[in-house]
Amino acid sequence: MSDRKALLLDEVRKYHQDVQPDRAFEPGVTEIWPSGAMLDADDRVALVEAALDMRIAAGSYARTFESRFARKLGRRKAHLVNSGSSANLLAVTALTSEVLGERRLRPGDEVITVAAGFPTTVNPIIQNGLLPVFVDVELGTYNTTAERVAAAIGPKTRAIVLAHTLGNPYEATEIAELAREHGLFFVEDNCDAVGSTYDGRLTGTFGDLTTVSFYPAHHLTMGEGGCVLTSNLALARVVESLRDWGRDCWCAPGDSNTCLKRFKHQLGKLPAGYDHKYIYSHVGYNLKATDLQAALGLTQLAKLDEFTALRRRNWRRLREQLDGVPHLLLPEATPRSEPSWFGFVITVAPDAPFTRSQLVAFLEDRKIGTRQLFAGNLTRQPGYLNQPYRVVGDLTNSDIITEQTLWVGVYPALTEEMVDYVAATVTEFATGRA
Numbered sequence: 330m331s332d333r334k335a336l337l338l339d340e341v342r343k344y345h346q347d348v349q350p351d352r353a354f355e356p357g358v359t360e361i362w363p364s365g366a367m368l369d370a371d372d373r374v375a376l377v378e379a380a381l382d383m384r385i386a387a388g389s390y391a392r393t394f395e396s397r398f399a400r401k402l403g404r405r406k407a408h409l410v411n412s413g414s415s416a417n418l419l420a421v422t423a424l425t426s427e428v429l430g431e432r433r434l435r436p437g438d439e440v441i442t443v444a445a446g447f448p449t450t451v452n453p454i455i456q457n458g459l460l461p462v463f464v465d466v467e468l469g470t471y472n473t474t475a476e477r478v479a480a481a482i483g484p485k486t487r488a489i490v491l492a493h494t495l496g497n498p499y500e501a502t503e504i505a506e507l508a509r510e511h512g513l514f515f516v517e518d519n520c521d522a523v524g525s526t527y528d529g530r531l532t533g534t535f536g537d538l539t540t541v542s543f544y545p546a547h548h549l550t551m552g553e554g555g556c557v558l559t560s561n562l563a564l565a566r567v568v569e570s571l572r573d574w575g576r577d578c579w580c581a582p583g584d585s586n587t588c589l590k591r592f593k594h595q596l597g598k599l600p601a602g603y604d605h606k607y608i609y610s611h612v613g614y615n616l617k618a619t620d621l622q623a624a625l626g627l628t629q630l631a632k633l634d635e636f637t638a639l640r641r642r643n644w645r646r647l648r649e650q651l652d653g654v655p656h657l658l659l660p661e662a663t664p665r666s667e668p669s670w671f672g673f674v675i676t677v678a679p680d681a682p683f684t685r686s687q688l689v690a691f692l693e694d695r696k697i698g699t700r701q702l703f704a705g706n707l708t709r710q711p712g713y714l715n716q717p718y719r720v721v722g723d724l725t726n727s728d729i730i731t732e733q734t735l736w737v738g739v740y741p742a743l744t745e746e747m748v749d750y751v752a753a754t755v756t757e758f759a760t761g762r763a
């Protein structure tokens with residue numbers, strides 16, 4: 330590293346200290362966000378260094394991130410993309426590839442998922458002309474069960490796409506087993522659960538494909554970003570092709586002739602010897618992320634275990650302090666799981682002497698940020714009223730979530746003092762109205 334660069338980066342480190350906000354917490358004045366990034370001097374230095382080096386496109390940092398992240402999550406391949414939503418789009422679209430032969434998903438095929446969650450877990454199903462089949466979730470864990478999924482499997486079912494809700498794993502062993510028994514693809518949306526385990530195994534290692542988001546609210550951040558992971562090398566190639574314009578060539582950016590027969594292929598109806606760099610085996614996208622994003626991802630990844638421990642600490646602290654508070658249904662970890670929590674979910678009991686809106690207003694007035702469980706029952710959202718779908722059973726709990734549920738933050742930057750204030754404020758509200 331040049332002396333000038335070292336000097337600049339040293340100044341960046343000092344600058345980071347200068348711009349640190351005053352950390353004194355003032356209850357009712359300091360904003361307590363439901364989620365946010367935890368960024369330190371290493372993150373700032375990494376970003377500036379990548380900028381100084383003009384790492385503006387996807388390149389070696391992105392590849393390094395992909396291999397380190399794949400290793401960390403125990404999968405053979407990771408493909409960095411520009412968001413968790415893009416990751417979901419790629420994962421589901423990959424299942425429609427002709428490369429999969431008879432197993433590929435075709436328009437009208439059914440995909441089991443839940444209605445209560447984030448929209449872009451479901452959207453790629455619709456965007457690919459497949460039919461979402463919604464099952465309900467449980468209150469408390471906010472996940473569906475293997476039993477509900479099994480009941481929804483029919484002759485047209487081809488895949489299961491489920492997110493681990495707010496970090497809490499679903500019954501991933503059982504659902505993976507169901508998928509195996511019935512010859513279904515299984516996509517794990519792990520956007521909210523990086524670091525969680527079920528049966529002692531990391532979430533994201535059960536599905537054929539796994540997706541992750543690196544938006545600032547999530548367990549690791551790159552600002553914007555996401556990832557598709559798999560241990561299936563055929564699927565990995567499809568994901569890469571779809572991400573990179575649909576191309577057949579797998580050369581890294583700037584490289585040529587990795588296949589050693591760049592001008593020797595004959596594919597489709599193209600003339601023999603057509604440049605492999607410009608042969609397209611899929612109708613693809615460009616969903617790549619840049620080295621600038623990957624630089625931040627690398628410094629964040631080094632802190633994943635620390636972040637996980639803090640998320641668990643904050644959740645446990647809230648759970649212990651709120652235990653027994655009337656009129657509230659508190660969250661429960663799925664048996665045999667150890668979640669890396671994304672948020673702390675509270676459902677206001679149907680017979681409570683107050684409404685969710687009143688609780689939300691009380692918290693927000695005291696600068697405690699709240700969120701609802703994403704879309705609630707997606708079928709009630711304006712954009713989905715006229716979309717095709719099927720429901721198996723009913724969506725009673727998804728409706729309760731839409732009307733009675735909220736969540737507050739547990740993300741690593743929240744201090745114990747802040748968490749205690751959140752617990753005390755919720756308790757004050759709920760007991761004051763008993």
Ligand SMILES: Cc1ncc(COP(=O)(O)O)c(C=O)c1O
Pocket residue numbers: 412413414415417447449450492518520521542543544554555
């Ligand atoms: C479960 C789940 N899946 C997918 C996404 C989409 O991720 P992104 O915002 O990076 O597109 C989110 C976003 O919060 C999410 O919670």
